Amino acid sequence: GQNIDQPTEMTATEGAIVQINCTYQTSGFNGLFWYQQHAGEAPTFLSYNVLDGLEEKGRFSSFLSRSKGYSYLLLKELQMKDSASYLCAVRPDRGSTLGRLYFGRGTQLTVWP
């Protein structure tokens, strides 16, 4: 089966840095995604990693280690609006289209003032 684990909840204060971890065991691997989902809204794309290493995009960075089946999302200079659920998803299949994504259950991040 497919197994994607991430912490259920995390809290942090405004201006701080938080790291959300994700470990995965899937039948194949062809990329890992991070999405942000505010309550009652659609998930929005944050990052995509397919090769080992760090991808930086503004206040958000994502890291991947394929040999360890591990990724993290790093959020810097936290703002109140970053309070949301963060979803880790693995794409197991090769192919020209996106195909299936297997999601973790999400990490609910609460940012306190």
Added chain:
Amino acid sequence: KAGVTQTPRYLIKTRGQQVTLSCSPISGHRSVSWYQQTPGQGLQFLFEYFSETQRNKGNFPGRFSGRQFSNSRSEMNVSTLELGDSALYLCASSWDGSSMNTEAFFGQGTRLTVV
């Protein structure tokens, strides 16, 4: 450009009924995927359609089906509704033909409540 449009936003049905949900992808996108989101299970893949063909299917019973039209709009149907089908159903639009395109854009979802 316009985002992914899902209709209706909210739906209440009774057990045993059937329901059809609609998804209009972003203009130019040809792949549509459907997901079920529940508090207990998170986001679970239902199926993916591309060029009117089902490309992938998740582990859901045959009561869940879908189709895609020539304009890439997609519908999903759930027959003989059960209480456990209550969920947020999300549609994701992707693939404009570029091999580098990996991002999926989600619609706002349809909140289905089965009573």
